Amino acid sequence: MTDEAAVLTEQRGHTLVVTINRPKASNSINAAVHQGIGEALERAESDPEIRAVVLTGSGERVFCAGADLKALGTLGGEGVMPSATKHWGFAGMVDHPIGVPIIAAVNGTALGGGTELALASDLIVASDTASFGLPEVHRGLMAAAGGVFRLTQSLPKHIALELILTGEPMPAAEALRWGFVNRVVPQQDVLTTALELADKVAVGAPVAVQSSKRVARGIVDGTTPAERDSWALSESEMAKVISSADVAEGITAFIEKRKPVWQAR
Numbered sequence: 001m002t003d004e005a006a007v008l009t010e011q012r013g014h015t016l017v018v019t020i021n022r023p024k025a026s027n028s029i030n031a032a033v034h035q036g037i038g039e040a041l042e043r044a045e046s047d048p049e050i051r052a053v054v055l056t057g058s059g060e061r062v063f064c065a066g067a068d069l070k071a072l073g074t075l076g077g078e079g080v081m082p083s084a085t086k087h088w089g090f091a092g093m094v095d096h097p098i099g100v101p102i103i104a105a106v107n108g109t110a111l112g113g114g115t116e117l118a119l120a121s122d123l124i125v126a127s128d129t130a131s132f133g134l135p136e137v138h139r140g141l142m143a144a145a146g147g148v149f150r151l152t153q154s155l156p157k158h159i160a161l162e163l164i165l166t167g168e169p170m171p172a173a174e175a176l177r178w179g180f181v182n183r184v185v186p187q188q189d190v191l192t193t194a195l196e197l198a199d200k201v202a203v204g205a206p207v208a209v210q211s212s213k214r215v216a217r218g219i220v221d222g223t224t225p226a227e228r229d230s231w232a233l234s235e236s237e238m239a240k241v242i243s244s245a246d247v248a249e250g251i252t253a254f255i256e257k258r259k260p261v262w263q264a265r
Contacts, residue, residue: 007036038092066113140250
């Protein structure tokens with residue numbers, strides 16, 4: 001798989017379909033995916049003919065498995081989030097608010113960064129085989145790409161905290177019950193359903209739709225001021241986590257396919 005093919009874009013009517021195209025790597029996020037998604041969002045925001053974005057993953061098994069640990073391990077932060085576009089946040093998206101509505105077409109498992117991409121979207125259509133969750137604590141990490149604070153906004157607080165603190169996943173059917181997703185459909189219908197929803201969005205006047213989204217999401221001049229303190233706190237806590245002995249143990253245990261032995265330091 002070449003970096004050029006890491007993200008595919010296709011305009012269908014007034015909808016821009018953006019596909020993470022790394023199925024052999026569980027559609028994990030490397031620098032090429034980060035750049036591709038970020039550039040697609042920039043295109044959508046600047047093109048008046050694009051009235052909705054649908055984000056999905058290649059294949060039938062995984063929507064997005066989060067950060068590419070191999071790229072992170074070999075290239076460091078630049079392997080996942082290039083410094084030149086770091087301001088877009090993880091995957092070129094999580095801190096990159098645009099006025100054009102974004103629909104996540106979750107075609108499979110969406111754990112860790114995959115859930116964080118769903119949280120950064122405005123509407124979510126999920127496969128009946130999908131699941132959502134933040135398993136970072138099992139690797140000695142935390143969901144620092146908006147997951148920890150956004151999940152408590154999208155689910156009842158105690159339900160969100162159960163997912164955050166246990167790292168256990170939530171099946172799509174349960175996510176629908178809690179209002180986390182808009183639709184749950186058979187896997188083969190995910191993209192079609194998301195496109196139908198995008199068409200409904202596109203019927204509205206673009207200026208009115210985008211203004212409505214910006215007010216609803218608190219977007220001001222391409223930023224979300226209400227989230228600044230949450231991002232700062234998340235970054236501060238992540239700095240502590242990433243320098244801990246537990247994170248090294250968590251990643252090593254994952255690679256060695258064994259149970260981690262935590263030291264709480």
